[in-house]
Amino acid sequence: MNxxxxxxxxxxxxxxxxxxxxxxxxxxxxxxxxxxxxxxxPISVIDFMATVCRALGIDYAKKNETPGGRPVGVVxxxxxxxxxxxxx
Numbered sequence: 001m002n003x004x005x006x007x008x009x010x011x012x013x014x015x016x017x018x019x020x021x022x023x024x025x026x027x028x029x030x031x032x033x034x035x036x037x038x039x040x041x042p043i044s045v046i047d048f049m050a051t052v053c054r055a056l057g058i059d060y061a062k063k064n065e066t067p068g069g070r071p072v073g074v075v076x077x078x079x080x081x082x083x084x085x086x087x088x
Contacts, residue, residue, distance in 0.1 A: 043082060050079035054086065 043051075053060035053074060060075045 044079075046076045046079040047082060049075045051081040051085060054081040 050060040058074065060079060060081070061073075063071050063073050065071055
């Protein structure tokens with residue numbers, strides 16, 4: 001199972017203590033399961049939400065309907081996941 005999480009770069013000081021803490025976990029046999037990757041561009045809320053949806057396997061472009069027939073999107077129109085996080 002591949003798990004990912006996102007860090008708020010406004011709060012991250014680059015110390016990588018999260019990487020060190022993960023490597024201390026007995027279930028990983030001393031290897032960190034965290035790979036930090038920095039994206040050097042501003043990210044909109046809708047792109048962030050599309051990225052979370054893609055990471056979870058949710059179709060972010062899907063349109064649902066309310067019981068009254070009103071269309072409701074998972075995220076706003078024009079959202080694009082952060083492609084750099086899914087490369088490789």
